[in-house]
Amino acid sequence: MSYLLRGVAAAGGVRVIAADTTELVEYARVRHGMAPTATAALGRTLTGALLLSHVLLKNPQDRVTLRLRGDGPLGGVIADAGLDGAVRGYATNPDADLPPRPDGKLNVGGALGKGDLQVVRAHAPYGDPYSSSVDLVTGEIAEDIAVFLAQSEQIHSAVLLGVYIEPSGVVKSGGVILQALPGADEAALTLLEANVRALGQLTDALRRTSLIGVVEELCWGLEFELLTPDALPLRFECRCSDEKALDALAFFAPEERERMIREDGGAEVVCHWCGEARFVGPLAMRSIASDEIRCPDCGTLWYREGQNTMVRESERCVCGRPVLLPA
Ligand SMILES: [Zn+2]
Numbered sequence: 001m002s003y004l005l006r007g008v009a010a011a012g013g014v015r016v017i018a019a020d021t022t023e024l025v026e027y028a029r030v031r032h033g034m035a036p037t038a039t040a041a042l043g044r045t046l047t048g049a050l051l052l053s054h055v056l057l058k059n060p061q062d063r064v065t066l067r068l069r070g071d072g073p074l075g076g077v078i079a080d081a082g083l084d085g086a087v088r089g090y091a092t093n094p095d096a097d098l099p100p101r102p103d104g105k106l107n108v109g110g111a112l113g114k115g116d117l118q119v120v121r122a123h124a125p126y127g128d129p130y131s132s133s134v135d136l137v138t139g140e141i142a143e144d145i146a147v148f149l150a151q152s153e154q155i156h157s158a159v160l161l162g163v164y165i166e167p168s169g170v171v172k173s174g175g176v177i178l179q180a181l182p183g184a185d186e187a188a189l190t191l192l193e194a195n196v197r198a199l200g201q202l203t204d205a206l207r208r209t210s211l212i213g214v215v216e217e218l219c220w221g222l223e224f225e226l227l228t229p230d231a232l233p234l235r236f237e238c239r240c241s242d243e244k245a246l247d248a249l250a251f252f253a254p255e256e257r258e259r260m261i262r263e264d265g266g267a268e269v270v271c272h273w274c275g276e277a278r279f280v281g282p283l284a285m286r287s288i289a290s291d292e293i294r295c296p297d298c299g300t301l302w303y304r305e306g307q308n309t310m311v312r313e314s315e316r317c318v319c320g321r322p323v324l325l326p327a
């Protein structure tokens, strides 16, 4: 089982969030059929999103999305997580794979290239999502998240992320965020930094000891106090549904949908997030037309029940016709 632990150290001066994500990252690798470098990038991003949800969110329905975009062969990687322990994500090019770096580590920074990290917070059920971004520093993801926290949130932290892969699959995956809280003791922070350096590679540590063992090494001399006696379970879980597949098909014009029915007997909708393929048959496809309003002139979709409004009342359609939505 994948799980997360929270605690404090240095008499409340340091917040600790740690996760073992081995199982869920292996699950994501198999679902998306990913190459090792892409798996490492996605695994670090999935883990980073789960850890960040405990830094940035308050309610179980809130979500945090991490989107890394770069000019390298990976294209980009995205993950979305919440305090409920559910996370989902994908890489633009799951086949992306590079030779390992001279130190033997997977070349995630090279696969991402130059680009940026965007963090989006969505607070349910109301409110517009709040987004901020920073340029990628190394593209190794952990450092980039630390820079985001420092620049955008004024939170000083150390971020450790790692995925260790063998030909058979993911052997270890995990992450730790150590966050200095206001008023933290300087000497304690100096000791913490020395402990981080002494730990070495996170996945090496996770292969010789448990997650709690790693946290205790990181907090050596700082009296770590565990706040989650029962570890919080984590899982890869999507929120796609038959209904959302219909929403996606609503972007096609009715004639286009009729053509799909004629030629393929329906349409297959594949979810980017989890790779799930859904086949939508003629009956369901024709039901779309009954609850959508289109421009009488050009056929552009103006409104559909339950879907984000694409065109608003008082705006103009792409063809120039003023939009008039029935009450
Ligand atoms: Zn899905």
Ligand SMILES: [Zn+2]
Residues within 6 Å of the ligand: 295, 296, 297, 298, 299, 300, 317, 318, 319, 320, 321
């Ligand atoms: Zn129009």
